[in-house]
Amino acid sequence: MSEECATHLPSASHINAHLIDLLNLDRTQLREFLAQRGEPAYRAAQIERWIYRELATDFDAMTNLSAELRAWLRENARIGAPPVLNEIISADALTRKALLQLDDAQTIETVLMLYNDAPNRDESPTRLYRRKTVCISTQVGCPIKCPFCATGQAGYIRNLTPGEIVAQVLHYARIDAPLTNVVIMGMGEPFMKFDVTWQAIETLTDPKRFALSARRITVSTSGEIPGIERMAHKRLQINLAISLHAPDDALRDVLVPLNRKYPIKDLLGAIRKYIEKTRRRVTFEYALMDNVNDKPAQARALAQMLKGMLCHVNLIPLNPTAQSPYGRTPYARVKEFQTVLQKAGIATTLRVEKGIEIAAGCGQLRQSVRREKP
Ligand code: SAH
Ligand code: SF4
Numbered sequence: 434m435s436e437e438c439a440t441h442l443p444s445a446s447h448i449n450a451h452l453i454d455l456l457n458l459d460r461t462q463l464r465e466f467l468a469q470r471g472e473p474a475y476r477a478a479q480i481e482r483w484i485y486r487e488l489a490t491d492f493d494a495m496t497n498l499s500a501e502l503r504a505w506l507r508e509n510a511r512i513g514a515p516p517v518l519n520e521i522i523s524a525d526a527l528t529r530k531a532l533l534q535l536d537d538a539q540t541i542e543t544v545l546m547l548y549n550d551a552p553n554r555d556e557s558p559t560r561l562y563r564r565k566t567v568c569i570s571t572q573v574g575c576p577i578k579c580p581f582c583a584t585g586q587a588g589y590i591r592n593l594t595p596g597e598i599v600a601q602v603l604h605y606a607r608i609d610a611p612l613t614n615v616v617i618m619g620m621g622e623p624f625m626k627f628d629v630t631w632q633a634i635e636t637l638t639d640p641k642r643f644a645l646s647a648r649r650i651t652v653s654t655s656g657e658i659p660g661i662e663r664m665a666h667k668r669l670q671i672n673l674a675i676s677l678h679a680p681d682d683a684l685r686d687v688l689v690p691l692n693r694k695y696p697i698k699d700l701l702g703a704i705r706k707y708i709e710k711t712r713r714r715v716t717f718e719y720a721l722m723d724n725v726n727d728k729p730a731q732a733r734a735l736a737q738m739l740k741g742m743l744c745h746v747n748l749i750p751l752n753p754t755a756q757s758p759y760g761r762t763p764y765a766r767v768k769e770f771q772t773v774l775q776k777a778g779i780a781t782t783l784r785v786e787k788g789i790e791i792a793a794g795c796g797q798l799r800q801s802v803r804r805e806k807p
Contacts, residue, residue, distance in 0.1 A: 450536055452509060452510055452511040453466065453509060453510045453511070454510070454511055454512070454513040454594070454596045455480070455484060455510050455511070455512050455513075455596075456484070456512060456513045456595070456596030456597075456599050456600055456603075456636075457513075457594050457595055457596035458596075459595075459632060459635070459636070460477060460481070460639075460641075463477045463480065463481070464477045466510070467480075470502070470505060472502065476498070476502075478641060479495070479497055479498065480495065480498070480506075481641055481642055482641070483495045484512055484603075484642075485603075485636070485639075485641075485642040485643045485644075486643075486644075488603060488606055488607045488610070489512065490512050490514045490607075491512075492506040492507050492510075492512075493507075513596045513597065513599075513600040514600060514603070514604065515533040515534055515535055515536075515541075515597070515600055515601075515604070516533070516534050517531045517532065517533060517534075517604075518532045518533065518534045518540055519531070519532040520532070526547075527546065527547045527548075527549065528544065528545070528546050528547070529544070529545050530542055530543070530544045530545075531543050531544075531545075531604065531605075533600075533601065533604065535573070535593075535597060539573040539590055539591070540573070541570040541573055541593065541597070541601070541619070541620055542570055542619055542620055543567065543568065543569055543570065543601040543604060543605065543619060544567070544568040544619065545565065545566070545567055545568075545605045545608070545609060546564075546565075546566045546567075546568065547564070547565055547566075547609075548563060548564035548565075548566065549563065563613075564613050564614055565605075565609060565611070565612045565613050565614070566612070566613065566614040566615070566616055567601065567602050567605045567606075567612055567614070567615050567616070568615075568616045568617075568618050568619050569598060569601040569602060569615060569616070569617055569618075569619050570593065570598075570601065570619030570620035570621050571592070571593055571598055571617060571619070571620070571621040571622070571623040571625075571626075571629070571630055571633075572589065572590075572591065572592050572593060572620055572621025572622065572625065573589075573590035573591050573592075573593065573620065573621070574587050574588050574589040574590045574591075574620065574621070575589055575620060575621045575622055576589035576622065576625070577622050577655050577689065577690060577691050578690055579655065579676075579678075579688060579689050579690065580687070580688065580757070580758060580759070581688065581720065581722060581751060581753075581754065581757050581758075581759045582754070583754040583755070583756075584620040584621065586754060586756050586757075592621070592625065592626045592629060593621070593629070594629065595629050595630075595632040595633045595636065598617075598629070598630065598633035599633050599636050599637065599643070601619075602615055602637060602643065603643075606643075612645070613649060614649045614650070614651075615637060615645060615649065615650045615651075616650075616651045616652075616653070617630065617634075617650070617651065617652040617653060618651070618653040618674070622654065622655055622657060622691075623652050623653070623654060623660070624652075624654045624657035624659070624660025624661070624663075624664075625657060625660075627657075627659070627660045627663055630652065631663075631667070634647075634650060634652070634669065634671060635669070637650065638650065638669055647669040647670045647671050648670055648671075648672070650671045650672065651671070651672040651673070651674055651716070652664075652671055652672070652673060652674065653674040653675070653676060653718065654673070654674070654675060654676065655676045655689050655691045656675060656676065656677075656689060656691050656692065656695050656700045657691065657695070658695045658699060658700060658703045661673070661675075661700075661703045661704060661707055662703055662706070662707075664707065665706060665707040665710045665711055666710070670711070670713065672713070672716065673707065673713070673715050673716070674715070674716040674717070674718055674747070675700070675704060675715060675716070675717050675718065676689060676718045676720075677689075677717040677718060677719055677735075677746075678718070678719055678720050678726060679692075679726050679731075680726070680731050680732075680734035680735040680738055681697070681734060682696050682697050684725070684726060685697060688722075688725075688726065697738070701738065701742075704742070704744075705742065708742065708743045708744075712743070713743070714743045714744060714745060715742070715743065715744045716744065716745055716746075716747050717739065717744055717745070717746045717747065718747050718749060719735070719746055719747065719748050719749065720749045720750075720751045721748060721749065721750050721751060721761070721762035721766075721767055721770060722751045722759040722760065722761070722762065723751075723759065723760035723761060723762050723763070724760075725759055727762040727766055727767070727770055729769065729770070729773055731770075732769075732770045732773035732774055733773055733777070735774065735779075736773065736774050736777035736778075736779050737777075739779055740777070740778070740779075744779075744780070745779070745780035745781060745782060746774055746779055746780070746781045746782075747781070747782050747783075747784055748767060748770065748771055748781055748782070748783050748784065749784040750762055750764070750767055750784075767783065771783060
């Protein structure tokens with residue numbers, strides 16, 4: 434995308450704006466920052482441990498640093514921890530979504546989803562969940578403007594910084610550690626500023642930082658081909674998901690407008706190369722919209738298109754937004770669509786719907802709060 438986004442710290446009215454957010458610094462930058470004060474490299478490792486393992490937000494907690502260094506850090510730096518403006522929790526308490534406020538007063542959504550897929554339902558609700566997934570945003574709004582998506586409907590403001598991306602994971606890690614998975618499927622197109630997203634991923638997977646296995650991270654793109662090509666050459670084994678949503682260009686041009694720039698043929702070509710290079714299975718996301726993209730003929734076209742590819746299709750019944758022109762496909766037809774794919778030998782999953790009652794579709798909490806404002 435040609436659009437210029439801020440990768441630097443946003444100009445902020447916040448009182449802490451002059452302080453360096455340590456979450457924005459990679460290891461080399463952190464060492465350089467501390468070297469200004471003559472601190473040795475191992476000091477960076479100590480601080481990383483406090484931030485990413487002990488989840489500290491306050492330099493005073495860093496008891497193995499001298500009082501002078503802690504005072505210097507307080508004067509010059511901070512550990513980004515965006516305050517919660519609003520939070521909704523589903524009735525079953527398995528999904529919670531926070532609206533976090535950034536330094537320039539913009540807001541983003543971050544979701545925590547607990548998957549208690551253990552068979553024993555009698556166990557105490559406080560037992561450990563098998564999967565604790567955080568869904569994070571990469572932009573304030575989104576320039577792709579998919580018409581069925583609340584984030585797209587709200588327009589685009591700016592890219593997040595690496596620190597603002599990582600801060601979302603740390604937020605829920607502080608509340609409910611240990612997290613098991615991260616999905617980059619919140620607001621925004623993560624490959625629009627590839628380097629920013631990738632720096633955040635490196636911090637999350639760095640064994641001396643957040644130390645999450647790369648295999649437990651999934652990044653979802655609307656089809657930004659240069660990002661897919663760059664990811665193919667990365668060492669980290671992050672999972673790739675592609676928001677497909679349509680089996681032909683005419684429909685995808687409408688549902689995912691980035692298709693006008695990167696049409697299906699080119700997109701599939703880039704994905705085939707990615708699979709060849711990485712030998713990793715790709716997920717195609719397909720949100721089923723009533724009488725739009727859910728007909729059996731469309732399922733057949735989709736199956737034909739994906740035949741022989743190392744992939745699987747994740748079917749998601751649409752979560753209609755307040756301004757959405759589209760409705761959700763009824764369950765019986767979702768199953769019908771799935772059967773066509775399965776019979777053609779395409780692996781499918783039906784996304785377990787989380788937190789529909791708390792408007793879990795990306796951008797919906799932010800949209801509702803904006804609407805309530807005078
Ligand atoms: N922008 C990226 C990642 C964030 S969106 C992308 O589009 O891939 C994450 C997924 O949620 C995408 O597949 C997106 O198409 C889907 N999505 C967005 N709004 C939705 C809605 N209202 N109902 C169902 N899925 C939705
Ligand atoms: Fe952006 Fe993804 Fe929403 Fe499309 S679905 S508008 S790419 S966040």
